[in-house]
Amino acid sequence: MFAATRLVEPLRRGFLSVTETADILLVDDDVLIQLMVEDVVTQMGHRFHCAADGAHARSALKRQRFDLVILDRRLPDTDGLLLAQTIQAEARAPFIVLSSLSASHDQLLGLGLGALDYICKPVEPALLRARIARHIDAPREAHEDRVLTVGKAVQFNTQTRRLSVGGRTEVLSPAESRLFVHLIHTLDRPSDRLEISKAICGREWVYGDRTADVLVSRLRRRLAGSEVEIVTVHGLGYLLTAKPDA
Known part of the structure; x- marks a missing residue:
């Protein structure tokens, strides 16, 4: 049932401009x-x-x-x-x-x-x-290689999803990547589960959905040992911040 169409090389790892056919x-x-x-x-x-x-x-x-x-x-x-x-x-x-x-x-x-x-x-x-x-x-242009820096030693490439923490490098999953970019863009401001759910999954948060909590836990482990941390602000959500003594 496959259509016989010419092959099209994906642009920017699957992201196309609005004028392209996918x-x-x-x-x-x-x-x-x-x-x-x-x-x-x-x-x-x-x-x-x-x-x-x-x-x-x-x-x-x-x-x-x-x-x-x-x-x-x-x-x-x-x-x-x-x-x-x-x-x-x-x-x-x-x-x-x-x-x-x-x-x-x-x-x-x-x-x-x-x-x-x-x-x-x-x-x-x-x-x-x-x-x-x-x-x-x-x-x-929204998906070009871009390196975001947080604190002194944490860097994140939004295209390759490579997170550099001190001397080690890890590759984040797409969901972890979207969460980290969201927290970087809202640095020092808490984000609740509703806001995080929309940023990660594009949907409303529903009671019992622990997607945000699990992904935050994973990111915390990846950031361990750096001056950057994800803080829980009770009643408000999670925020990304650099330790004052860094």
Whole structure:
């Protein structure tokens, strides 16, 4: 069911300008979802491709490079998240999850494995369109290599997601990266779970969702030993700050 279209090299690791046409791969065996996503993608002016299971998805990812992959979890032959490594390491394509598995631990798993977004089914076409546009139609200049410095020895490259703390370097997950950039931009001002949820996942925070707390905990471990820390301000949220004695 793959369209015979010419290959398009992704721009800026999957981010295109608003004038570019993207190749978008849906990995989902639900025919109704396939038709809905195809309508959304083609109405946006992009090229739609589909694979109904993990085997066909891997084959498609070897044949062609995609600008975005939309991935279901419950595939006939595998959990869609088992394709995450192939998508990122071999196909080097950004991906979002579209799944009926909506528990907070499922969303954390998807984001932790590198998903740009985790969208829960059922989803309205207008919302899906907005989420796709958020990740694929962003202006190129917004994603150029940029190094942000916090304190004296903490640097973060927003393009490669490399965090340098003193003498060590780590690569943040996409969700950790979005959180860290948000905290840098709101330096010394607390951000609550609602604000963080919108910055990381593009959605409203709901009671019981611990995505922000888990990601903050991970970032704290990565920043350990530096003069930069994430402080909990009770009743207000989290803020990034450099220790006064640094």
